[in-house]
Amino acid sequence: MELTPTKVQMIDLSRKEDGTNSTETFARDVAAGLGQSPKSLPSRYFYDAAGSKLFQDIMALPEYYLTRCEFKVLTENRQEIARHFANSSFFHLIDLGAGDALKTKILLRELDGQQSAFDYVPVDISGDAMRQLSDSLHREMPAVHVQAVVGEYFQALEWLHAHKSERKVVLFLGSNIGNFKPDESRNFLKTICSYLDPGDKLLVGVDLRKDPDTILSAYNDAAGVTAEFNLNLLRRINRELGGDFDLSQFRHYPIYNPHEGVMRSFLVSTQAQDVYIRDTGQTFHFDAWEAIHTENSHKYSMRQVEELGKACGFGIETVFQDDACGYADVLFTVT
Numbered sequence: 001m002e003l004t005p006t007k008v009q010m011i012d013l014s015r016k017e018d019g020t021n022s023t024e025t026f027a028r029d030v031a032a033g034l035g036q037s038p039k040s041l042p043s044r045y046f047y048d049a050a051g052s053k054l055f056q057d058i059m060a061l062p063e064y065y066l067t068r069c070e071f072k073v074l075t076e077n078r079q080e081i082a083r084h085f086a087n088s089s090f091f092h093l094i095d096l097g098a099g100d101a102l103k104t105k106i107l108l109r110e111l112d113g114q115q116s117a118f119d120y121v122p123v124d125i126s127g128d129a130m131r132q133l134s135d136s137l138h139r140e141m142p143a144v145h146v147q148a149v150v151g152e153y154f155q156a157l158e159w160l161h162a163h164k165s166e167r168k169v170v171l172f173l174g175s176n177i178g179n180f181k182p183d184e185s186r187n188f189l190k191t192i193c194s195y196l197d198p199g200d201k202l203l204v205g206v207d208l209r210k211d212p213d214t215i216l217s218a219y220n221d222a223a224g225v226t227a228e229f230n231l232n233l234l235r236r237i238n239r240e241l242g243g244d245f246d247l248s249q250f251r252h253y254p255i256y257n258p259h260e261g262v263m264r265s266f267l268v269s270t271q272a273q274d275v276y277i278r279d280t281g282q283t284f285h286f287d288a289w290e291a292i293h294t295e296n297s298h299k300y301s302m303r304q305v306e307e308l309g310k311a312c313g314f315g316i317e318t319v320f321q322d323d324a325c326g327y328a329d330v331l332f333t334v335t
Ligand SMILES: C[S@@+](CC[C@H](N)C(=O)[O-])C[C@H]1O[C@@H](n2cnc3c(N)ncnc32)[C@H](O)[C@@H]1O
Pocket: 043, 044, 047, 052, 055, 096, 097, 098, 099, 100, 101, 102, 103, 123, 124, 125, 126, 129, 151, 152, 153, 154, 172, 173, 174, 175, 176
């Protein structure tokens, strides 16, 4: 289907100003992560086309309560949320890490139905995700103006700051904030705040602390979809960087630490082995049972959320919460 250029646009920021492209950056990050001890890989590389599809499958799993819970919170509160977002002035609705925007669409339909004056700016490093989302929005909500941005969060915020002077409402849904370590989440929110003006808003999806078994199952489903998602990172390195990882010699291993409130995912090498990655020009050695740390998912208490916002220049405007689910969408305002 032909897109109407005035309603749906794509901005690609993925080529860096220093001339490096995303594959070179990927190779550099992989070499740095696998060259250190303990080994790690950045979780943002999960989302190639296959990873984005696997994440959609994860969201539909019975164990993955997060999507269902946030879906419920946004559905039950959509009118009130839309009222908080919209006032008489035009605003940009900026969705950081939008993915398939399954839950954002609840709010978009509500805002569209109320004929609010806004445009929608989804941001994601996955170009595939942004192309699919642009197509689906064009079909489902043709009246909504969409400007999809392919790029890193901060790149996109900088671009938005330079190009969009109107009021901003930023979404950071899906418990994405949990992927950052505590100091990283502070830096992230402070940086967002520095690109916003007093009165601008930020809606953050937060997974709250709960029964450790419930949390662990969400990242270790019986069907093995999360394991596939984690292993797909190695498949992506093989395909895009010429790696020779043998996926059958790595195992998905998630663990929840209730003291710190953090879920950590690893890929464990089941035997001693060497892995060559062409684009890094290096061979990486793995001892038997050596692990690569691939993801953190922090779970918060409401007190921590409030303190985090306050330390970064935000005050809580209101909290939309489902107690049974242990999930909250927290609406902050720049103070
Ligand atoms: C867990 S999904 C959440 C998707 C959606 N917001 C939701 O709530 O269902 C995370 C999304 O963030 C994107 N992402 C991860 N790291 C990113 C980064 N550094 N910059 C931009 N997007 C990123 C991924 O490509 C992926 O689509």
